[in-house]
Amino acid sequence: MTLARPIATSFNGGELSPRMGGRVDTAIYPVGVETCENFVPTVEGAAVKRPGFEYIRPSRVTAGWLAAFRFNLTQQYLLEFSDGIVRFFTNGERIETSPNVPLELAVPYSAAEAPFISMQQSFDRLYLAHPDHPPAAIVRTGATSFTYEVLELLNGPFADPNGDEAATVAVSDTTGTVTVTATKPIFAAGDVGASIRIEARDFSDVTAWDAGMDGVTVGQRRRSEGKVYVAETPGRTGTIQPIHTSGSEWDGSNQGEDINEKGPFGVRWRYLHDRFGQGRITAVASDGMSATVEVTRRLADSVKTVATHRWAKSIFSAAAGWPSVVKVAFGRLLFFKGFDVVGSVAGDYGGGRVNFATTTSAGLIAADLGFRRTLATEDPVLWVAGDRKLIVGTASKELAVGAINSGAAVSGDNIAADPQSFYGSERVWPAQIGTSTIFVQRGGRKLREAQYAFANDRYVAANMTVWCRHVTRSGIRQFAFQAEPEELLLAVRADGQIAVHPHAPEQEIKGFARIVPGGGGRILSAVTIVGADGLTDELWCLIEREGVRSVEKMAPWRDEGDPLENAFFVDAGVSGIAASGQTHFAGLAHLAGKPVAVLAAGGVVQNITVNPDGSIDLPENAVPDERPFRITIGLRYDATLTTLRPELRTNGETSQGKRQRLVGIVLRLLDTVGIRVGAKGGKLDELIDRTGSDRMDEPVPPLSADSERSVSGGWDRHGQATFVSSDPLPAVIVAAMPKVAVGS
Structure with a gap:
């Protein structure tokens, strides 16, 4: 029998999968552990007991999701989503209209729908997109006041034009409230509120404008540049072609003569309409053959007498479906629906109105106008993240969406979607940390970290959970990130625990631990917002215990030397x-x-x-x-850390498979009170005893030193140790030095 004294200098390998139990040859094994529950491995390597959760308020019975409203760095809000209601929290407390009366905002979303609402913050507006509801926004109108508004969608956006020449429409008038009659049942009840664009079949019944035309009379109509004008004065046309889109203008000077002493020239033309007009559908006949339309852009006169198949309805409506993802990028408000990306006019999406005009009033296309493009992929868009390009996740691949010509702005004719990887994704909103985008791979278990690699000229998505597949076994449903004071990625699991990862890419830390709430609690949702001091990030959770749900906030992380009396565990x-x-x-x-x-x-x-x-x-x-x-x-709650089987080499031989007995343990502790140690599965003993110099009428002071305890472990083949902190006191394990007897 020999005695071995290995040392574990770091625990930031986190929990390793049971399948890693034999991989003593890997670099991660010496820094990994078997169990890391309510201890969190830190960037430096120490395992730190996580703070407790402060009870804030009971939630509504149907509450099921938390989200964040980030007005600015020092004014951030927690949103509690329940069936049809949102409540608000900030500065560590619920916002109330009077004592014990919470501020509540009515919204159309159920608690079950809330996890699938795409949210995009833009100053005082939180834009919302959900496939079963029209695009909307929660608007901050004051420090403690909010409203919900459905966005007004201008100039579409429109789906592809009708391609069935037998499905024509005609209108009863060109302005005001009109009736649109079709030859086929093209309207549905879900079209109410949507837009329709109707284009004249042609302008063959209107003579073209030309310079020097004599005998023009008041009321005559001429077409020019795809627009129709009506003469307001008689005479001979001038040489300035009318192209205006509103009001009246002369086509000549209307005074003087030409070199042949003929004149004067010039007719005043009033803009009437162009080839297409638009309206908003307000009612639909039960047979789908007609609709009542409120005209928003004058319709062409010919459509009253000559039916046209050139029409298009909104791509967004209750009938056609609503967008599922919203994003602000490229100076536009972007919506993603199915395979389509729809962009607003650049900069024209404020005040609850979003302009999707794709042409100028002269019918021309410009780079800053709205656009719609269909992505070349076999699966609909599930999520979108912003980076140097937009990273788009689908069920089969990940795409980068950006400009074809990087020297020009993204526009309708300068946009492309290039495949980056082919892992496929779940519809879990990704986390963006530093230069990384972290998403859930199809199947709900693997976490992938996408980063742009110059050598590959693409986004490379490494598997973060390659060593610990068990940590995400129940599936991941939400991400949160705490940047200050600890840099932690938090992933809410379907079983109510949180997988936590010290995120420091420069150190390639791969460790995961688990947060398990006390009292048999299940964490349903988690979000971080900046605290009132503007310096630290607060983790807020929706927690269920015995069927009762509450909003709780993790206490601040404790610094070494803080008063023990203020500990919150x-x-x-x-x-x-x-x-x-x-x-x-x-x-x-x-x-x-x-x-x-x-x-x-x-x-x-x-x-x-x-x-x-x-x-x-x-x-x-x-x-x-x-x-x-x-x-x-x-x-x-218990904070538990169990080591892996030690690899103890003697005379070049491994200790794996040999009979072992843990006979003692030394822990290097930092500002720790109340921790028990022992062999895995065996009796646990208090590690820290009151010294003779400690006052008997005062709490045991925190220990920052090595502490040793004999362990009454039995002979087995694993030689593992367990450390448990159960009291509401701090514990920081810097290093572990077990004493293991190894048989032959």
């Missing part, structure tokens, strides 16, 4: 300042009947259960009677 917790000698505490209705962990003045009070009326009573000797003190009350 309970869930559904509350904290406050108590009067000296105070032993009775109320206001814990959400914890009624539950055993709780209590930290009073930095000391743990054991065996406390909340009374049915939401109150507790502490022993008199558990609280200081000479000064006010902080008390923290909430649900206990």
Whole structure:
């Protein structure tokens, strides 16, 4: 038998898959662990006990999703989505219209639909897109006031023109409210509210304008550049071709003579209409053969007498379907529906109105006008992320959408979609961190990090979960990212846990841990917003326990040296300042009947259960009677870390498969109180004892040193150690040095 003393200097390999149990040859094995629950591996390598969750408010019964409204860096809001209602939180509290009366905003989305709402922030508007509802926005009208508005879509956007020449339409008039009659049932009830564009079959009944035409009379009509004008004065036409699109203009000077002493020349022409007009459908006949239309752009006169097959309806409507993704990019508001990307006129999408005009009033195409393009892919768009190009995810591939000519702006004739990878995606909104876009691969389990690689001239998406497939086994449904003070990617799992990853690409950290809420809780949704100080990111969660849901906020990450009395390591917790000698505490209705962990003045009070009326009573000797003190009350949770089987080489031989016994453990700790250690599956012993110099009437002070404990482990073939922190106290494990007896 030999004794070995290996050292684990880092834990940022995180939990490794059981399939990695034999890969002692890999670089990640020495920094990996078997279990990392409620401990979080950090960039530096230490495993830090995660803070607890502060109880904020009960949610609505049907609440199912959280989102963020980011007005600016210091004014950010949490949105709680439930059936038909949004509630708002900021600065650590719910926004209320009066005490205990939450501000509520009516929206058309159910709680089940909320996870699939695409959201795009633009200053005081949060644009929303969902395939079952018209595009809309939540608008901030004041520091604590919001409205919901459906966007007004101008000039379409229109689907492809009708290609059936037998399906023609004629109109009863050209302005005002008109009736459009079709030869086939082309209208549906879902067309109400949508636009229709009707183009004249031709202008053969209108004479073309020409210079020097004599005998023009008032009321005569002429066509020029695809537009129709009516004469307001008689005479002979001049040499200036009419091209205006509103009002009246002369085509000559209407004074003087030419070199042949003929004249004067010039007729005043009033713009009447061009080849196409538009209107908004307000009603549809039950047989689908006609519709009532409110004209928004004058229709051509000929359409009253000559039916035309040149018409097109909106690509967005209840009948045609609504866009599923919204994005601000290239100076435009972009919508994605199915295989189509539709862009607004550049810069023309503010104030609740979005302009999709694709031609000028003269019928010309310009680079800054709206456009619609169909992406060359076999699956509809699921998500879009902004980067140097737009990264688009579908069920079969990932695309980069941008300009064909990088020297010119993206426009209708300067846009392309190029495949980047062929992994396929789930409809989970991606996370963007630094220069990376992180998305969920088709199947819901693999996380991929897409980064632009100059050597490949494409976005390369590496598998982040290659070493820990078990961590995402239940599927991922939402991402959050906490940039300050810890740099953490958080992924909400379908089973109610959070997979957490210390995200530092420059160090190639691959480790994942798990956050498991206390009291048997399930995390349904998680979002980060900047705190009131503008410096730190707060993690807010919607948590369900025993069928009751609440909004909770993770307490701030503790820095070494912070007062122990301020430690917050309970869930559904509350904290406050108590009067000296105070032993009775109320206001814990959400914890009624539950055993709780209590930290009073930095000391743990054991065996406390909340009374049915939401109150507790502490022993008199558990609280200081000479000064006010902080008390923290909430649900206990365990932070557990279990090592992998150690690889102990002696005389060139591996220890794998040999009988082993863990006989001792040394932990290098930082500002830690209350941690138990032992062999995996065996008895756990307190690691930190009160020293002889510690005062007996004060809490055990935090330890920043090596601490050793003998371990009564049995003989087995794994030699693993387990570390558990259950009390509401901090724990930071910097390194672990087990003492292992190895048999022959």
